[in-house]
Amino acid sequence: MGRRILHADFNSFYASVACFLDPALRPHPVAVAGAPEARHGIILAKNELAKKFGVTTGEAVWQAKKKCPLLVTVKPEFETYQKFSALGRELYGEYSDRVEAFGLDENWIDVSGTTETIEDARRLAETIRRRVLDELGITVSIGVADNKVFSKLGSDIKKPNAVTVVSPDNFKEVAWPLPARDLLYVGRATQKKLARYGIFTIGDLANASAAFLKAQLGKCGLMLHAFANGLDVAPVLHTIDQSPVKSVGNGITTPRDLVNDADVYLTICMLAESVAARLREHGMRARTAQLGVRDTDLSTFVRQARLDRPSNITSEISRACMQLFTAGYTWQTPIRSLTVTAADLVPNADPEQLTLFDDEAARSRAEAAEQAVDDIRRRFGYRAIGRAIFLKDTDIGLLAPKEDHTIHPVGYLQNNTMDSVIGGRA
């Protein structure tokens, strides 16, 4: 007996939420975009109307406005998106204890336990689709299949607000004519390589010999061959097994280039402060601090260091990052953006080995002070209180980074290897 898996994908998530919350936006072509004055003015999402004008995700706002002069751009509100994302997951959770998130707007739902047949699963998918629209006010596309890869493929076939079945009975008609690029893990490079051997569609990929694909693409070739034949056996994770945070990071492209150590220190402090605040919010401490630096030539370096003690104190994280910076950067070129990440997280509740030589009282005072700052900011806003150093350069120091952090997509194979997801058809 096969599995029954749904893949639910919120349509143009950010733009849908923005349009739902503000009825005045709905008749217009709308795009959610970063702030151009802060130098990250790219399109993050667009609504159906904007799509008709050819506006694409990832292009600059000025490019989009050329195609669509009346385009309305709105700023992203990540907290709101997280709220809607959580509401969606809560709704899916009523039907399964296996709801696995893939980014903010996509989830796999394993409904093998609550349905008997693919047709059952399709009906359930219709119910979920209707409920999402009724209860959250946004649309969702759902793919129904017996494996994760085809269910994801299915959710992309018909948009918005639709259910598509890619079953063992019909996948040859539904999935195989689609371009190979639509399959998970076929990126631009793989697509080019495949095209060289006359493999253009998912069907071509499925019918190519596995040995040949392995010779060309290595292990990944075998995996794609299995994917194209509907033989992906990767499980949908249990909802409770998913640790929501593995690392907390925050990066910023500064409004002006950074040219000396003082600039960098100021920016690191600001980022570390927001990272530390988010660690406290999640009830975590970090054992590793990581610094990413991108210069004006857009070349990047990343260094990380282990902290002496698990920490969520700003000064400890920023000190570690500054040491990484002075050891690793020679100021050949000015810096365009910086990222501070705290990784290797442990819960606050974990017991901690104290040392005889550190001043524990000072550490707990520092932690208490930061908690007090969190509390003041929660009640009176981010700018109600701040470090004096931030006033030295108000352009950079007074950005409120915690609110506009980026959300990174996770990898499909984070819990599996390429071999382990390949199955055989019974």
Next chain:
Amino acid sequence: MKTYVAVELTIDEAGIMHPHRIVWEDGRKFEITSVSDVRRAASLKAGGCGMRYTCRIGRRDAYLYYEDPKWFVDA
């Protein structure tokens, strides 16, 4: 139009909220005689979602939304 309103309510021992009165911004009060339905719902008209209370006010039903922690009506 999304209009946030003040609501007079009781919270019972089980923590369940029972709204009694909607207080309009000009101070007028509307008595809720009964609540016939409570469910999660989205209001396209107002652009918001939350727990929706179907309230009997006078001789008609009105929707009152609880958008934690604020209340709104889609008037």
